[in-house]
Amino acid sequence: MKDFTRFSRPAGIAKQKKPMRDFKRITLLCGHYGSGKTNVAVNLAVALRERYPRVAVADLDIVNPYFRSKDSRGQFEDLGIRLICSEYANTNVDLPALPQDMYAVTDDKDLRVVIDVGGDDRGALALGRIAPRILEEKDYEMLAVINASRPLTRTPQDTVDVLREIEAAGGIPFTGIVNNTNLGRETDPDVIFDSVSYAETVSNLMSIPVVMTSVPKEIFPKLQGKIENLFPLELQKKL
Amino acid sequence: MITVSDKVLMKGNEAIAEAAIIAGCRHYFGYPITPQTEVAAYMAKRMPKIGGCFLQAESEIAAINMVYGVASTGKRVMTSSSSPGISLKGEGLSYLAGSDLPALVVNVQRGGPGLGGIQPSQSDYFQATRAGGHGDFKMIVLAPASVQEMAELTVKGFDLADKYRMTTMLLADGTMGQMMEPVALNELKVGAPVEKPWATTGTKLEREHNIVNSLFLDPAALEQTNFERFDRYKTIEENETMYEEYLMDDADIAIAAFGIAARVSKNAIDEARKDGIKVGMIRPITLWPFPVVPFRKAADQVKAMISVELSMGQMIEDVRLATECKVPVTLCNRVGGMIPSPEQVLESIRTAAAKIGGAN
Known part of the structure; x- marks a missing residue:
């Protein structure tokens, strides 16, 4: 196994001007299918890597074999981020298998981990094996990634229904919301502004805070200072 | 609106x-x-x-x-x-x-x-x-x-x-x-x-x-x-025939492509046009019925055609039938789950242009 701790700060990653809010040791990202979990996970890992020497992304997606973080293994290595994913991904035995080194997530207490969980309640089932350990350690955040532009989560109530199913399957209650509302390449400031009250309503219904609102980095400057906890996102090509 | x-x-x-x-x-x-x-x-x-x-x-x-x-x-x-x-x-x-x-x-x-x-x-x-x-x-x-x-x-x-x-x-x-x-x-x-x-x-x-x-x-x-x-x-x-034409008015070379291959081809066409190569595209939207009329018309206008496909060359047969083989039709393809890149399509366009002397 390559020792990723020896990497210095990767070149090309600019320091954020405003320090990012504190994150717990483990950040779990769950949400409706296609809400943008993987993209948020990768961007978050890159941001965490600026602060912490040892950062990992754990791909627990057992639902969709079409987009695999393993496709970007080289990119992760360049950034000094460890990738925990199934050895069988992208092979002829691409079964819904969990990674063999999955327990590094809970056993290696010096590691900052972003866990990318598969979509919907079925995807969250994969958490079952490690949920008790995560709950016991109590150093985690369980974030709901939501997107008001997705067809089955357009209203706050529909969104909450999906999130409740995920909680029930994964066994870990949500602690915060990532408002990742976007229309792909057609995302403009209005799409983000319009989504603020949607995210707040979900927040009220679930009694958990909106911990960040993600925006494509191209329009980040237009929204800076106008929405709290903005998080600039770089779109990953194939993840 | x-x-x-x-x-x-x-x-x-x-x-x-x-x-x-x-x-x-x-x-x-x-x-x-x-x-x-x-x-x-x-x-x-x-x-x-x-x-x-x-x-x-x-x-x-x-x-x-x-x-x-x-x-x-x-x-x-x-x-x-x-x-x-x-x-x-x-x-x-x-x-x-x-x-x-x-x-x-x-x-x-x-x-x-x-x-x-x-x-x-x-x-x-x-x-x-x-x-x-x-x-x-x-x-x-x-x-x-x-x-x-x-x-x-x-x-x-x-x-x-x-x-x-x-x-x-x-x-x-x-x-x-x-x-x-x-x-x-x-x-x-x-x-x-x-x-x-x-x-x-x-x-x-x-x-x-x-x-x-x-x-x-x-x-x-x-x-x-x-x-x-x-x-x-x-x-x-x-x-019921449906198709889309892209920059065909003055085209010397016509690409035939549908679906994802047409999207890739559009990018390649835009690049080739920057080099002065007059290339356009006919994109069949109905594969059956195949849009025979625009291809027949194009056969009297263009000097070469390229069929861009994610197959070993299947639609190319319909292109040849529709054009009654009046112009040479070459294949630009990838298979097995691979997709032709815009650069590969551009290369095919350049090759065709060189053959017909259409580049300037």
Whole structure:
């Protein structure tokens, strides 16, 4: 196994001007299918890597074999981020298998981990094996990634229904919301502004805070200072 | 005017499912297979909420025969699969044709033959346009090139199926199924309902029984059904052809491409134009009926054609037939789940331009 701790700060990653809010040791990202979990996970890992020497992304997606973080293994290595994913991904035995080194997530207490969980309640089932350990350690955040532009989560109530199913399957209650509302390449400031009250309503219904609102980095400057906890996102090509 | 917030961000597969529901489809039968499983997953979530029927069949063969059953009652019905699953449905497709039943069948193609892979392909072109099953029959074959078109052609597919009492196949590929783009669902236009006096809806003791059947042991009668069906096909060829032309007005070179290959080709054409190469594209939207007229016209204008395909060269045969081999047609392709890059297409354009002396 390559020792990723020896990497210095990767070149090309600019320091954020405003320090990012504190994150717990483990950040779990769950949400409706296609809400943008993987993209948020990768961007978050890159941001965490600026602060912490040892950062990992754990791909627990057992639902969709079409987009695999393993496709970007080289990119992760360049950034000094460890990738925990199934050895069988992208092979002829691409079964819904969990990674063999999955327990590094809970056993290696010096590691900052972003866990990318598969979509919907079925995807969250994969958490079952490690949920008790995560709950016991109590150093985690369980974030709901939501997107008001997705067809089955357009209203706050529909969104909450999906999130409740995920909680029930994964066994870990949500602690915060990532408002990742976007229309792909057609995302403009209005799409983000319009989504603020949607995210707040979900927040009220679930009694958990909106911990960040993600925006494509191209329009980040237009929204800076106008929405709290903005998080600039770089779109990953194939993840 | 539509504002951006009226749009939703959808996967191609989801767009198919939602558009089918908008078109009035309340019966979906399928069996999971990558890269089209989201169609079934979406239907499973939505159908129970709107009083529709989602049923995961025990196999693709079962699913297509359930389609046959619902189609017999005149209700709008759909199934979807990917390449190996469509092969399994072949028998059912033939029976649907033999019984003149309308249905929408979706094929989100993956690399083959055999189990092949799960990445995008267009190598079921022959199967869709020539031989979906045994016997003399055609399906209307629609080839979308964006997620918006996935939705629009799904609606159109149901309308055409009802109008001509036959199967429409939506022939997409893994890219189209998996990619996410904004979709304006409120722009979809559903055609007026078609009367279906042949449907098995109960006689109410007011008429003779309707019989849905593809067995005709009297050869003369069977011949007659074939003749009548092909008369209908002729009407479709004359009236329902769809295509898009891109920068063809002054073109010396024409690219033929559909679906994802057309999107890649557009980028290559824009690059080639910067170098002064006059290249355009004809994008068939109906693969059957094939848009013969624009290709025939182009054959008198351009000096070379390039067929860009994710297959070993299948549509290229229709291009050669349509142009009666008046101009040389070369193939630019990748297979097995690989996609031609804009650079590869650009290289083919440059090669063609050098041969005809069209570059300046």
